[in-house]
Amino acid sequence: MQAKMTISRAVIYAVLLAFAVLVVWEKFNEAETNVAREASAAATVFRLLEGLAAEDYGPMKQAMTAYLNAAIDKDWPTMEHGRASADVTRALSNVYTTLLDARSGEPVDPILLAELLRQLDELSAGRRSRLVASTGTVPAILWYVLFSGAIITLGFTFFFGTPNLRAQTLMTAALSILIFSGLLTVVSIDHPFAGSVKVHPDALEFVLRDIADVTRPEAAH
Numbered sequence: 610m611q612a613k614m615t616i617s618r619a620v621i622y623a624v625l626l627a628f629a630v631l632v633v634w635e636k637f638n639e640a641e642t643n644v645a646r647e648a649s650a651a652a653t654v655f656r657l658l659e660g661l662a663a664e665d666y667g668p669m670k671q672a673m674t675a676y677l678n679a680a681i682d683k684d685w686p687t688m689e690h691g692r693a694s695a696d697v698t699r700a701l702s703n704v705y706t707t708l709l710d711a712r713s714g715e716p717v718d719p720i721l722l723a724e725l726l727r728q729l730d731e732l733s734a735g736r737r738s739r740l741v742a743s744t745g746t747v748p749a750i751l752w753y754v755l756f757s758g759a760i761i762t763l764g765f766t767f768f769f770g771t772p773n774l775r776a777q778t779l780m781t782a783a784l785s786i787l788i789f790s791g792l793l794t795v796v797s798i799d800h801p802f803a804g805s806v807k808v809h810p811d812a813l814e815f816v817l818r819d820i821a822d823v824t825r826p827e828a829a830h
Contacts, residue, residue: 622762626791629755633746633799640742640801640808647735648812650728651677655820657728660721665711670820672707676700677817680736681810688743688802701736705729743802747795755795759788 651673658669676697683694708725711717747755763785797806 622758622788625758626755626788626795629747629751629795630791633795636742636746637798637801637808640739643735643738643742644808644810645812647680647732647739648816650731650735651813652816652819653728654725654732655816657721657725660718662711665708665717668707669704672700672704674817674820676704677813681813681817684736684740685802685810688740689800689807690803691744691800693740697736701733739802739808743800745799747799755792759792762788 654673655670658666658673661669679694679697679700684697687694708722708729763781797804801808
């Protein structure tokens, strides 16, 4: 009877732990996707800037470059603590201001302006999503359930009567390794921008490298 109860509790806990691992893994992948989404929007903005007048192209490219550098240098360190950088927020606002404050005196093509604003909104949404993800997924009550459940589940194995002490020891050790491996996975990736296993700004860095050597042929404008 005790053996059946122990196995039942172990199965219930295993289902809960597997669910927690699945949720944090999905959120981790979602965080990577959001960074890629932000980078994709930034790359599209840089390409669309080619449609602006020369007087507006330079300031917009500079503002976008400043935003990406700020996101990499300042957002990522602060996201390790679940916070956002005010400097990056200002840099993003400056991109909008620079676009809407055209200095060339020439009206911006309404279709081009609408698409630039749409891509900037995509970029902003990507940043908001990664900032939300940086705070973690697992609520405090679930952490309590996971860790207390691990202790209780392992404790019940000591009441699992078996004439072979070595077999029971091996069983308990194997269950311990399985449980704490799952907990370690949840702890490691619950905050996708902190710890040894985290999402890096590689996608944003690639965009900066991609446009670093691109110069606008002035003769075409």
